[in-house]
Amino acid sequence: MTDHTTRPLAQDELRAANTLFRGTLHVAPSTDEEWTRTVASYQPGRTLGVLDAELIGTARSFDSALTVPGGARVPLGSVTGVGVRADRTRRGVLTELMRAQLGDFADRGLVAANLYASEGLIYGRFGYGVATLARKCVVDRRRATVRAGAPVGGEVELLDLETAKARLPEIYDAFGGDRPGGMSRSEYWWPGLFRQLQRSESPVVTVLHHGASGIDGYVVYHSARPNPVDPAVLRVEEFHTATPEAYAQLWRFLLGVDLIDSIEVSALPTDDPVELLFTDPRAVKVTDTWDETWLRLVDVPGALAARERGDTELVIEVTDPVLPVNSGRYLVSRDAVTRTEASPQLSMGVDVLAMIYLGTWRPSALASVGRVEVADAEVARRADLLFSTRSAAWCGTFF
Ligand SMILES: CC(C)(COP(=O)(O)OP(=O)(O)OC[C@H]1O[C@@H](n2cnc3c(N)ncnc32)[C@H](O)[C@@H]1OP(=O)(O)O)[C@@H](O)C(=O)NCCC(=O)NCCS
Incomplete structure (x- = not known):
């Protein structure tokens, strides 16, 4: 994308972002009265805009904390208000927004990001995976x-x-x-x-x-x-x-x-x-x-270390094209998560790790549909144990 600027929007630009977003959902602009109430949902500094002569795309987020298996809570960015003007779609505007937003999350030390997706084909390429079901x-x-x-x-x-x-x-x-x-x-x-x-x-x-x-x-x-x-x-x-x-x-x-x-x-x-x-x-x-x-692990080693893990150990290779610092091999055991150069026993994209992370999908099930590469069936069984959880993952907070 050229001749565009991607930046956080100022307070007096938020209403235009809201109008743009609502338009992408085929909803009329907020009335003055609605906007007075809606602006309270905008965390200052957390609405991104892509501008050429005008605003053509937007995405916003707010801070939360995610409960991970075992009960720990990690810093979370919750993403919403994503839309690109209909005459500017399919030319990389969302890609620009997602890259900027994830980079910002990493700089802020957030461990994960989550969102509700309007369609199933949008967010996997940015490292999000289906992580809770309802x-x-x-x-x-x-x-x-x-x-x-x-x-x-x-x-x-x-x-x-x-x-x-x-x-x-x-x-x-x-x-x-x-x-x-x-x-x-x-x-x-x-x-x-x-x-x-x-x-x-x-x-x-x-x-x-x-x-x-x-x-x-x-x-x-x-x-x-x-x-x-x-x-x-x-x-x-x-x-x-x-x-x-x-x-x-x-x-x-x-x-x-x-x-x-x-x-x-x-x-x-x-x-x-x-x-x-x-x-x-x-x-x-x-x-x-x-x-x-849908969940995105922003800090893969931090996320792996924060959740409880079963009593086994495996070398897992993760690929993350959007946040390459996450790419690499990790020795993951019940007691520790460390980087390693050892040969991987499982390999997967960061989106697939997000699907496994909260326990919604078993590694063996993802291996059976070609989403995880596993050395053998015994590794798949141990991976299931490593990422097992005691209750089904569920968010229960719509945004
Ligand atoms: C979804 C939306 C934000 C995508 O924006 P965009 O600027 O067109 O996305 P990009 O051009 O960056 O697309 C990146 C890639 O995702 C694909 N993609 C984007 N949206 C897609 C969709 N809805 N379905 C299938 N593929 C999609 C593109 O084809 C492109 O693929 P490529 O890299 O192989 O060429 C935009 O279409 C939109 O505003 N839709 C209506 C509102 C909405 O659904 N918002 C999301 C709320 S959760």
Whole structure:
């Protein structure tokens, strides 16, 4: 690309970036009132623009922390607002933005980056891989009954949206995002959720669960009935719990809401046991399983060292064309991660390492489709052990 400048945008250029981005999604520009609320999501200094005579492409990010297997949290850049003007696509503008953004992340000492992808063919070339999956489920309210013997206890409390705005950030901080793939939520994340909830035509209800040690779970929902003759759906936008009691009790509450036919949850972890909570597992229909977040390891040795590893050791070769400092061979064991010149037993691109990193995909499965080169089947088995995890990775924070 020539005759272009790529640089962080100043505060007074952010609205143009927002208009450009919305245009690429076929959405009209923000009204003045919407923009007043939207600008709160822009972390200062973190919106990049590509300019020729005018702004033609943009991408932004905000700081978070990623939970990795074993429970450690590493500095994360969460990427959003990516768009290139329709008359300037397919000539390297996004490539320029991604290179600049990843270079900036590396300079800032971020260990990883994540994003939600609009399409599956865009981000692999920049080293992102599908790293968490989520299930969309619909529960038939009249068919679902919580099994006798499911945990009981605690009390629920309802909050309206205004109260929830004030209280949810602190509540989420106490136990949210603690699975591998989960993330912290900064002051730049919450305004987006509340803007989305405010668009609901029905009241937005937050239900807190008070357990033995304080608040240990919450759901946020609103109802939707597209037409008076259609069945009424209760849409769950947030479902986070820290204890089995909170989980079962919040489901009991949701099933007890009158005038509702079904309960829809758009992003549950793949190992969420909702079917098993009910007497009839077929009260739950899984209507979709989707590539929830894409992950990019910005600091490969730092990321490998931060997560827990199984009791074996392997030499892994990683190739990273965008951040070549990551390319090389690593001796990875339960106790340490070091660079080595030894012959590799596994080789993969940095995008594939991201797919393996949170435990969503096993190295042996990726080897079976030619995404990982392995010396032999025994190496594949040991690689599965090295990267095994105790629970399914899940983000649960849309941005
Ligand atoms: C997706 C988007 C940002 C790509 O921007 P772009 O400037 O055209 O991308 P580039 O020219 O840098 O493309 C780099 C490579 O990715 C490919 N690519 C880019 N977008 C692609 C897409 N949507 N589908 C398939 N391939 C794509 C290009 O063909 C190119 O391949 P090549 O290197 O083999 O030639 C742009 O098309 C866009 O704004 N789309 C609508 C909004 C959107 O989806 N944003 C992403 C939100 S997560």
